[in-house]
Amino acid sequence: MDKEYSRFRLRLFQSNRLEWRLLSGSVHERPLYYILTDVTDIDDLIWTCDVCALPPGKVVPSYFRCRPNTLTVFTNGVHPGFAKLLINGRRSGDLFYRRPNVHYKYVSQSGTFTSDAKGAAVRKVIECFPKRLPGCPHEDLCRFDRHWKAVTHVEIDLVEAVYCPYWPPEAAEWVTRERPNGWPTDGNVKRIVEGGCFFVSKPHQSDPEDSTQWRFSFSYAELILTNSWTDVQKYVYHILRLIKKGVVNSCGGEASTFLCTYFFKTLMFWSCEEKPKEFWEEGNVEDSVGELLCQMIGWLIERRCLNYFIPSNNMIDYLTEGDVDLSGEIASLMRHRDIFVNSTLTKIPKAFPRTEFAMAFPNNLLNFVKLHLVSGNLVSPLEPRMMKRLLKKLVNSDGFLPEIRHLYSGISYHLQLSTLRPGTRSRGIICNLVSRTLAKFNTAMEHTHSGTTGFVASLSDSIHLLLKKIVSDEDLSPDNNLAGKHGAHVDTSDGNLNGKMLLGAIESWFQSIDRCLPAPVYFVTAAYKANFLYTELRDYASALKQCADVEERVRLLEDSMLDDGLAHCTLPLIVTSEWSTIFDEDMQVVVGFATLCRRTYAALGLDRDRRDFVLRLCAVEFFRYIDCQCVRKICTESIRDHPQNIPFDFATTKNPFEKFSRLFFYTTVCLRAGA
Numbered sequence: 001m002d003k004e005y006s007r008f009r010l011r012l013f014q015s016n017r018l019e020w021r022l023l024s025g026s027v028h029e030r031p032l033y034y035i036l037t038d039v040t041d042i043d044d045l046i047w048t049c050d051v052c053a054l055p056p057g058k059v060v061p062s063y064f065r066c067r068p069n070t071l072t073v074f075t076n077g078v079h080p081g082f083a084k085l086l087i088n089g090r091r092s093g094d095l096f097y098r099r100p101n102v103h104y105k106y107v108s109q110s111g112t113f114t115s116d117a118k119g120a121a122v123r124k125v126i127e128c129f130p131k132r133l134p135g136c137p138h139e140d141l142c143r144f145d146r147h148w149k150a151v152t153h154v155e156i157d158l159v160e161a162v163y164c165p166y167w168p169p170e171a172a173e174w175v176t177r178e179r180p181n182g183w184p185t186d187g188n189v190k191r192i193v194e195g196g197c198f199f200v201s202k203p204h205q206s207d208p209e210d211s212t213q214w215r216f217s218f219s220y221a222e223l224i225l226t227n228s229w230t231d232v233q234k235y236v237y238h239i240l241r242l243i244k245k246g247v248v249n250s251c252g253g254e255a256s257t258f259l260c261t262y263f264f265k266t267l268m269f270w271s272c273e274e275k276p277k278e279f280w281e282e283g284n285v286e287d288s289v290g291e292l293l294c295q296m297i298g299w300l301i302e303r304r305c306l307n308y309f310i311p312s313n314n315m316i317d318y319l320t321e322g323d324v325d326l327s328g329e330i331a332s333l334m335r336h337r338d339i340f341v342n343s344t345l346t347k348i349p350k351a352f353p354r355t356e357f358a359m360a361f362p363n364n365l366l367n368f369v370k371l372h373l374v375s376g377n378l379v380s381p382l383e384p385r386m387m388k389r390l391l392k393k394l395v396n397s398d399g400f401l402p403e404i405r406h407l408y409s410g411i412s413y414h415l416q417l418s419t420l421r422p423g424t425r426s427r428g429i430i431c432n433l434v435s436r437t438l439a440k441f442n443t444a445m446e447h448t449h450s451g452t453t454g455f456v457a458s459l460s461d462s463i464h465l466l467l468k469k470i471v472s473d474e475d476l477s478p479d480n481n482l483a484g485k486h487g488a489h490v491d492t493s494d495g496n497l498n499g500k501m502l503l504g505a506i507e508s509w510f511q512s513i514d515r516c517l518p519a520p521v522y523f524v525t526a527a528y529k530a531n532f533l534y535t536e537l538r539d540y541a542s543a544l545k546q547c548a549d550v551e552e553r554v555r556l557l558e559d560s561m562l563d564d565g566l567a568h569c570t571l572p573l574i575v576t577s578e579w580s581t582i583f584d585e586d587m588q589v590v591v592g593f594a595t596l597c598r599r600t601y602a603a604l605g606l607d608r609d610r611r612d613f614v615l616r617l618c619a620v621e622f623f624r625y626i627d628c629q630c631v632r633k634i635c636t637e638s639i640r641d642h643p644q645n646i647p648f649d650f651a652t653t654k655n656p657f658e659k660f661s662r663l664f665f666y667t668t669v670c671l672r673a674g675a
Helices: 003-013 032-037 137-142 144-150 169-176 186-195 221-226 229-250 261-274 282-302 327-347 363-375 386-396 405-416 429-447 463-471 482-486 497-516 520-534 540-560 583-601 619-634 654-672
Strands: 019-024 044-055 070-075 082-087 102-107 113-119 121-127 153-165 199-200 213-217 355-362 452-458 572-574 615-616
Touching: 003 363, 003 386, 003 405, 003 572, 019 221, 032 137, 032 229, 044 199, 070 144, 082 497, 102 144, 102 261, 137 144, 137 497, 144 654, 199 221, 199 520, 221 261, 229 261, 229 282, 229 327, 261 282, 282 327, 355 363, 355 497, 363 386, 363 497, 363 583, 386 463, 405 429, 429 520, 429 583, 452 463, 520 540, 520 572, 540 619, 615 654, 619 654
Parallel strands: 044 070, 044 153
Antiparallel strands: 019 044, 070 082, 082 213, 102 113, 113 121, 121 153, 153 199, 199 213, 355 452, 572 615
C-alpha cells in the first residue's frame, strides 16, 4: 500500500466526531440474558475533546491531541460528591462553568426517532420494532419474556459530561482502602485510577437550581467493577433490580418513590468488598439476597447510603424524617424479603453456566459496525486500546473495503483534470480522464459486500464482550474452536431451544437490517462524484439527479431503520488544502482562509499542530450544498432573493460533526450569496 493512499485511508477512518463516548449504565454492565428479561433505558456518557477538568495543581496530560480549555475542580463549600468547575482557575465574578441550557425537540419524518434536549442531557426515543423493517424479532422476544409485549420504544439518554484525566483527591481513600477479600483486585484498582473520572451536570438535591454544581461520576470505574463480578454476583444484582422494580410499582411508580437502582448497585459494591467468598456461593443465593435486603432496609431507616467511592457523600442525607416518609418502601422491602425472594429465585433463570451458539453476522453490516466504532470515539474500559488497534488494522488492511482504492483513484484523476494547464488540456486527454474518473466512482459505488462472518455468541455475554467478538479479526466460527478458548460449550444440539431461537431471530433481524444498508463507501463516493459533475463537467442536471438519488436513499434508510442518523455517520468527505482545486471557487476561498489562519498561528507559536489542513465533513450535508449551488447556477433568481432556499437547519441536530458540516457549507453558500 503506497504512502499517499494509506494516508487517505487513515483520514477516512479517523474520528468524524468532536466528542468521546462511553457506553455506560445497566445495559452495558449486565449479561445479555438479564438485559432481555429486564428491559431498561440506555445511557451514553459523552464528553467533548476541548474541555478538561483538572484538580488543583495538575496540568493537562501529554497524550491529549489538542490543547483543551481547562477547568479547575473546586469543592470548598460544596456537598461531598459534588464540585464546581472554575474557568481558568479564577474565583472572582461569575466564572463557574455552567451546564448547557439547550432546549429543542426533533422528530424524524418517519417517526422512528425523536430527540428531546433539556439541559445537559439529550433523550432519544427510538421505535424498537418498526413495521417497515421485515424480520423484526419482536414476537420471538415476547415468547422469550412476556414483558416485551409492552415494549415499543427504547429511550437513550445522552448525558453530557466533563472529563477529568486524574483520579480525584476526594476519592483517595478508595485507592488505599483495606480489602480483606481481594475485591477489587490490585490490577483493576490501577486501571480504574488511570481512567480518571467525570463530572455530570447534576446539582445536589438540596439546591436543584444551582447550574454551577457538577456531580462526580465514576461510570468508567463502575463498568470495570461490574464486569469483574462472578456469575453469582451478577445474578444477585439482577434479582435485586427486579425486587426494586416491584417495590417501586407497589409504592406508586418512580415519581412517588426515592428508591433507585443506583442504591442497590452501591450496596453490591460495598458487599462485594466486605462479604467473604462463601457469601457468594451459588447455594447461598437466597440467604444472600435476604441479607442484602435487610441491609438496604437498615440504610433507609438510618437515612444513610454512603457513596462507594466517596463515603463522605451520604446520597440520601437530604431525605429528612420530617419531610420524607420512607415507610412504604421499607414495608415493601420487608414483604419482598419475607415472601417473594424464594418465588423470585424460582421464576428467574440464571445466565450461567454459559452456553454459546453459532451465529452469522452479515459482512456489510459488520463493516458499518467497525466504522462506527472507530469513527465514534468509543471508549471501552475493559479494552482501552481495542479501538486504536482496530483503527490501525482497518487502515493497513487493503482487504477491508477494497473499493476505497477505486474512490481514491477517481479523486486522483479529478485532481489531475483540475490542475491541467490550458496548453495541455487536449480533448483526448480530457475525455480519457473524465471517463476514468466516472468509471472509478461508479465502480466504488456499485461494490457490494455479500456473505457473512461466523462467530459464537452467548446470552451470558455483556455488550462490551459482544463488541470485542464482532470487531475481532479472528474467524469466530465454531470450526476454529473459539468456545474452547473461553471454556464454554458451543450448542449444536436441539437443547436450550429458547436461547437458540432467540439468537436465531436476532440473526435474522441483522440480515434484514443488512438488506437496507448501502455499502459503507456509497455516500462519500456519491459525494465526490456529484462534486465532479458540478465543478469539472458543469453538468448541473446530472449533479442534481445524483443529489436527489442520495436524498431518496437517505429517506428510505430512515424509514426502514431504527435511527435516522446512520447516513450522517458514514465515511466523511475529506477536504484538504492540497485537494482544494477539485472543489468550487467558494469552497476554495473558505479553505484558503482557514489554511492561512492555521499557518499564521503555527508561525507565531500559538498552535502546536503543524500538520496539513484537513477537514472531515458530513457527506450527506455536502449533497445539500451541491444541490443549492447547482440550483443557483441554472436558475435566473439568486439565493440572495430567496434566502429560505439555503437548506441548512441548525435546530434539528446536536451532533457536533453534523452541525459543524452544516455551518461550513452555510458559510460557503452565504459567501457567494452576499448574505
